Amino acid sequence: VTVKDLAGKRIVVTAGGTREALDPVRFIGNRSSGKQGLAIALAAAARGADVTLIGANLEVRPAASTGLHVVDVSSTLELEAAVTAAAPGADVVVMAAAVADYRPETVAQSKIKKETQGDTLQLTLVKNPDILRGLVESRREGQIIVGFAAETAEDREALVELGRAKAARKGADYLVLNRVGWTEGFATDGNAIIILDAAGVIVGEAAGSKTSVAAPILDLLT
Numbered sequence: 001v002t003v004k005d006l007a008g009k010r011i012v013v014t015a016g017g018t019r020e021a022l023d024p025v026r027f028i029g030n031r032s033s034g035k036q037g038l039a040i041a042l043a044a045a046a047r048g049a050d051v052t053l054i055g056a057n058l059e060v061r062p063a064a065s066t067g068l069h070v071v072d073v074s075s076t077l078e079l080e081a082a083v084t085a086a087a088p089g090a091d092v093v094v095m096a097a098a099v100a101d102y103r104p105e106t107v108a109q110s111k112i113k114k115e116t117q118g119d120t121l122q123l124t125l126v127k128n129p130d131i132l133r134g135l136v137e138s139r140r141e142g143q144i145i146v147g148f149a150a151e152t153a154e155d156r157e158a159l160v161e162l163g164r165a166k167a168a169r170k171g172a173d174y175l176v177l178n179r180v181g182w183t184e185g186f187a188t189d190g191n192a193i194i195i196l197d198a199a200g201v202i203v204g205e206a207a208g209s210k211t212s213v214a215a216p217i218l219d220l221l222t
């Protein structure tokens with residue numbers, strides 16, 4: 001039996017990868033599947049939490065029987081609107097989603113055609129809001145905010161160094177670091193994580209299935 005040590009906690013988890021439209025049929029996206037965020041959401045629900053999963057283009061969906069409240073979004077601005085609406089009622093927000101840092105400045109209203117573009121096509125991208133930073137700035141007393149950092153670091157030391165700088169920049173209570181690459185991190189069933197606190201101190205480390213590494217993250221929220 002699972003101990004219901006998160007009973008009474010309202011947890012918002014974002015998962016998946018945002019897509020930024022170029023035209024009605026194309027987007028700029030990333031390879032995040034949503035599996036890690038989903039694993040955290042399911043594990044939190046199993047431990048008794050009331051969980052809202054804000055899913056950006058999830059490759060895998062929770063069954064209705066899991067009791068998760070699912071909100072589907074696609075772009076970064078949609079994800080921002082959904083998480084900003086849900087955060088005030090949450091004890092914890094876990095930002096596991098891979099959010100696009102930039103989006104096309106304009107979205108073409110009909111398909112971009114190579115016949116009218118010539119041999120090169122220039123895209124102008126504008127910066128998206130940093131949702132995590134916004135959540136930290138409007139955080140209420142006692143609310144816990146967990147960020148993620150997916151990095152293509154050379155090794156563990158480089159990963160931790162990048163993570164410490166990010167922890168200082170973002171101001172989240174915890175930052176979950178994981179290495180990503182062509183074959184690591186995104187879209188796989190396994191993961192290896194290092195958890196930093198706001199000061200950059202390592203407070204957890206785990207490797208295994210995405211389900212198993214969810215446990216030490218949730219342990220920090222009890």
Ligand code: C5P
Nearest residue numbers: 095097099101128129130131132147148
């Ligand atoms: O700066 P970086 O994108 O590496 O930070 C990753 C963390 O910030 C993740 O928790 C991600 O969900 C969040 N993020 C965000 N808004 C963005 C970019 C990333 O909330 N525009």
